[in-house]
Amino acid sequence: MKASQATEFYFQQAAEQLGLTDSMRKLLLTPKREVIVQVAFETDTGEVQTHLGYRVQHNNSRGPMKGGLRYHPEVDIDEVRSLASLMTWKTAVVNIPYGGAKGGISVDPKSLSRKEIERMTRAFVDGIHDIIGPDTDIPAPDMGTSFEEMSWIRNQWEKYHGFNPAVITGKPVEEYGAKGREEATGRGVGILTLKSLKRMGMRAESCRTAIQGFGNVGSHAAKFLHEATLPIVAVSDISGCYYNPDGLDIPAVLRHLLDRGSLNGYRAAELLPADDLLTLDVDVLIPAALGGVIHEGNVDKIKAKLIIEAANGPTLPSADAALREAGVTVLPDILVNAGGVTVSYFEWVQNRQHYRWSLDRVRQELDRTLSDAFEQVWQESVAREIDLRTAAFVLAIARVKRATELAGLTS
Numbered sequence: 001m002k003a004s005q006a007t008e009f010y011f012q013q014a015a016e017q018l019g020l021t022d023s024m025r026k027l028l029l030t031p032k033r034e035v036i037v038q039v040a041f042e043t044d045t046g047e048v049q050t051h052l053g054y055r056v057q058h059n060n061s062r063g064p065m066k067g068g069l070r071y072h073p074e075v076d077i078d079e080v081r082s083l084a085s086l087m088t089w090k091t092a093v094v095n096i097p098y099g100g101a102k103g104g105i106s107v108d109p110k111s112l113s114r115k116e117i118e119r120m121t122r123a124f125v126d127g128i129h130d131i132i133g134p135d136t137d138i139p140a141p142d143m144g145t146s147f148e149e150m151s152w153i154r155n156q157w158e159k160y161h162g163f164n165p166a167v168i169t170g171k172p173v174e175e176y177g178a179k180g181r182e183e184a185t186g187r188g189v190g191i192l193t194l195k196s197l198k199r200m201g202m203r204a205e206s207c208r209t210a211i212q213g214f215g216n217v218g219s220h221a222a223k224f225l226h227e228a229t230l231p232i233v234a235v236s237d238i239s240g241c242y243y244n245p246d247g248l249d250i251p252a253v254l255r256h257l258l259d260r261g262s263l264n265g266y267r268a269a270e271l272l273p274a275d276d277l278l279t280l281d282v283d284v285l286i287p288a289a290l291g292g293v294i295h296e297g298n299v300d301k302i303k304a305k306l307i308i309e310a311a312n313g314p315t316l317p318s319a320d321a322a323l324r325e326a327g328v329t330v331l332p333d334i335l336v337n338a339g340g341v342t343v344s345y346f347e348w349v350q351n352r353q354h355y356r357w358s359l360d361r362v363r364q365e366l367d368r369t370l371s372d373a374f375e376q377v378w379q380e381s382v383a384r385e386i387d388l389r390t391a392a393f394v395l396a397i398a399r400v401k402r403a404t405e406l407a408g409l410t411s
């Protein structure tokens, strides 16, 4: 099974629990709208490059659609469709008033200069500006994009529609962004890791942890967990896996990332092939990069007792079943990485009220939102005697179904 088919598989598992009819399943699975646009721009050397840009709007029964934009060579319609649906269940599980969407461009951003990325981003907005907006569909960062792209998107969209920073979240703090959005996904991953360990009766300071991916999510999760005294023994990016069984000096690794833009060249650790990170002898494994990385081919070698899914869709269904049988606890993506969209919601609220929250307030509300959702998912899992992923999907689907019915099924 491809990573892009996993969301539907997990949906069906939970739909079974809820006794959903076939027609309700089809309604909840079918995206509202899918758009594919040409994204053409001039390179620095005067040639024209053309790529495909995608936006899938999955569901809006609980509010405007919401979800990030990914710039990555593997982006295609199947991946975006699956990630858009995941956003619907994610916003529902943390109970924020949004639906789900996702988008992206099938491109390797590392092959482009910043100026080329800016021209490409503006061309993408030219193609999708009339289907996004503060009350309809609000994009945000995901893999390969950050606050800078969000700033260009806002600027280009406002050329068509006038001032309205709530059209996009994850903006620079100086330009209507929220304090704490950049760290939010990783911080949420950290908060939920600590909660899970406590629930499992494991002492944080003796839980050896490995984090795959050291971008926005992985690096902020590492910082938070290091400060919470968890020994982070391995981190990785495309350049390899950096391992120290006694615990990495995370502030030094973060400084290296800031100076060099990647882990490449970090010397105070043993360098292993990137994929080795997943099967190291650790207590906690945090995949925070691509989807589909835990599969039939490596699941038997995984030694962690707790997997915290910081990436979207890191575990394929066959591996998920094997982990369950092996007694490994898996905290699912739709809960674990929901800190990002939660603080995006806080940013949107601030933009709409022309008001600014302090970093303390953002952090407190983030903690409260994630803690409530964690408790609800854990209780649902205990009450129904089901795994945490199915419990999270059950909660989310029930909320979306209820909103759909209240509005009138085909409204």
Ligand SMILES: NC(=O)C1=CN([C@@H]2O[C@H](COP(=O)(O)OP(=O)(O)OC[C@H]3O[C@@H](n4cnc5c(N)ncnc54)[C@H](OP(=O)(O)O)[C@@H]3O)[C@@H](O)[C@H]2O)C=CC1
Pocket (backbone or CB within 6 Å): 141, 142, 143, 144, 145, 185, 212, 213, 214, 215, 216, 217, 218, 236, 237, 238, 239, 262, 274, 275, 288, 289, 290, 291, 310, 311, 312, 337, 338, 340, 341
């Ligand atoms: N940003 C956000 O707010 C949110 C992100 N997510 C999810 O979290 C995940 C990470 O996103 P984000 O941190 O924003 O992305 P970034 O683009 O900031 O970072 C991605 C990281 O993953 C690394 N990576 C890519 N491929 C591999 C690989 N094969 N092995 C090891 N490392 C790899 C990259 O390495 P390199 O730099 O060397 O390419 C980079 O360190 C994605 O699944 C995303 O959908 C979920 C919710 C919100």
Ligand SMILES: O=C(O)CCC(=O)C(=O)O
Pocket (backbone or CB within 6 Å): 066, 067, 068, 069, 090, 138, 139, 140, 141, 142, 169, 170, 312, 337, 338, 340, 341, 342, 344
């Ligand atoms: O912040 C957001 O709106 C969405 C982030 C995102 O794409 C995700 O949670 O996967």
